[in-house]
Amino acid sequence: GERNETSEESNIGGEMASKCVPRNERIPIGRGCKRLIDTGRKQWLEQRGLEATMMRFIPAAVTLENRMLLAHAPCRGTNKL
Secondary structure, three states: OOOOOOHHHHOHHHHHHHHHOOHHHHHHHHHHHHHHHHHHHHHHHHHOOOEEEEEEOOOOOOOOOOEEEEEEOOOOOOOOO
16 A cells, blocks of 8 residues: 655655765755756756756755856857857
8 A cells, every 4th residue: 555654754764864964065065966857957948848947046064055057048140149
């Protein structure tokens, strides 16, 4: 059958990781994981004909959640100077 986890039950792995792996090691691991996910999202958009760029929009000192994926349809018929 289907099992519904409470937030407490589903967070056990995260709590264990935070106790076993020091913060200074978790941060680069987390950044690498996010970069991998973002790269997949960017490729997915590009495969569907969109132009996509990853951008930092705020300093990391403010928040580590400081990247965004910006996508748009390709520009057509513009004159380059």
